Amino acid sequence: MKVTFRYQDGTSETFEGSLGDTLMDVALDNGVQGILAQCGGGCTCCTCHCWVDDGWFDRLNPLRAEEDELLTYAWGRRTNSRLSCQIRLNEDLDGLSVEVPENQG
Numbered sequence: 001m002k003v004t005f006r007y008q009d010g011t012s013e014t015f016e017g018s019l020g021d022t023l024m025d026v027a028l029d030n031g032v033q034g035i036l037a038q039c040g041g042g043c044t045c046c047t048c049h050c051w052v053d054d055g056w057f058d059r060l061n062p063l064r065a066e067e068d069e070l071l072t073y074a075w076g077r078r079t080n081s082r083l084s085c086q087i088r089l090n091e092d093l094d095g096l097s098v099e100v101p102e103n104q105g
């Protein structure tokens with residue numbers, strides 16, 4: 001399944017992810033600039049923050065309280081902010097597209 005990362009310079013990259021991967025996994029596997037993921041997916045650092053593109057946000061697993069609290073520390077939090085380590089790929093997310101912030105805190 002394909003996921004696209006859009007960057008602040010207007011470019012984007014699309015990569016292949018596997019069912020059950022997190023979006024963070026795909027970013028790290030492919031060296032996506034701007035997704036630091038310093039805690040390795042433990043939901044304790046918020047350096048894997050991204051903005052989810054229109055049409056995709058409502059298809060994601062719901063925001064849990066732990067993630068919501070951590071996002072308060074994210075640089076540039078928006079209503080479509082999520083932590084990429086908390087987005088697990090499933091069949092409904094083929095084609096998922098997100099924007100990578102210019103900063104991670």
Ligand code: FES
Pocket residue numbers: 024036037038039040041042043044045046047048083084085086
């Ligand atoms: S990788 Fe640390 S919160 Fe997502």
